[in-house]
Amino acid sequence: VNSNQTLGNRHGSAVITLPSDTEILITRVFDAPADLVFQALTTPDLVQRWWGFETSEWLVCDIDLRVGGQWRFVLRDHGMEVGFHGEYQEIAGPHRLVSTEIYEGAPDPYPNDPALNTTTLAETGGLTTMTLLVQVESQDLRDAILASGMESGLQVSYDRLEDLVRQP
Amino acid sequence: VRADGRRRWYRVNGPALKPVHDWVRTFERTWNTRLDRLDDLLAELQNQEKAT
Numbered sequence: 756v757n758s759n760q761t762l763g764n765r766h767g768s769a770v771i772t773l774p775s776d777t778e779i780l781i782t783r784v785f786d787a788p789a790d791l792v793f794q795a796l797t798t799p800d801l802v803q804r805w806w807g808f809e810t811s812e813w814l815v816c817d818i819d820l821r822v823g824g825q826w827r828f829v830l831r832d833h834g835m836e837v838g839f840h841g842e843y844q845e846i847a848g849p850h851r852l853v854s855t856e857i858y859e860g861a862p863d864p865y866p867n868d869p870a871l872n873t874t875t876l877a878e879t880g881g882l883t884t885m886t887l888l889v890q891v892e893s894q895d896l897r898d899a900i901l902a903s904g905m906e907s908g909l910q911v912s913y914d915r916l917e918d919l920v921r922q923p
Numbered sequence: 924v925r926a927d928g929r930r931r932w933y934r935v936n937g938p939a940l941k942p943v944h945d946w947v948r949t950f951e952r953t954w955n956t957r958l959d960r961l962d963d964l965l966a967e968l969q970n971q972e973k974a975t
Contacts, residue, residue, distance in 0.1 A: 765959075771950060787968075795968075805960040809960075
């Protein structure tokens with residue numbers, strides 16, 4: 756069985772747009788039912804297999820999936836610990852999930868400013884379109900999120916290095 | 924912006940816009956890496972389901 760035949764044919768297809776000064780929208784299509792995508796977003800065993808990077812070591816992956824429940828992810832990557840946490844505000848599986856997100860290492864002036872993350876999963880013909888809308892209080896914070904690549908400073912560094920060595 | 928009859932001319936400052944564009948590109952690559960991993964996981968889970 757060639758199970759990998761279609762694997763990866765959508766790699767690199769996530770699209771980022773900026774709907775307003777305080778929002779980031781991430782859109783990606785998956786060859787999977789919404790139900791399975793929702794499970795992958797909300798089950799600790801599954802989250803640990805994709806949310807970090809290959810080099811990440813998971814220290815904490817807590818998900819209390821109920822309205823008012825907390826989530827917290829802490830990873831170590833090349834000696835750097837990064838933590839994120841938040842609270843579930845709306846759970847309507849498998850099509851909608853709303854939660855807050857705080858980056859624990861954010862420097863002043865945004866130490867505890869949460870982002871509001873709204874995930875929607877729309878399934879048509881076996882494909883699921885995921886949208887993740889990140890909403891913050893100020894354009895400064897939105898820009899800080901974009902600039903820091905705070906989800907993985909390391910990956911950003913590698914990308915920068917790649918760009919650098921590619922220069923003629 | 925310069926109005927000229929029914930046409931409207933916009934001058935875009937290319938060099939000034941480019942850094943903003945690169946900035947989002949880096950963020951986009953970070954998210955692509957993460958979501959490609961999710962893509963792989965979803966394929967793997969569905970293949971396991973089929974196999975059992």
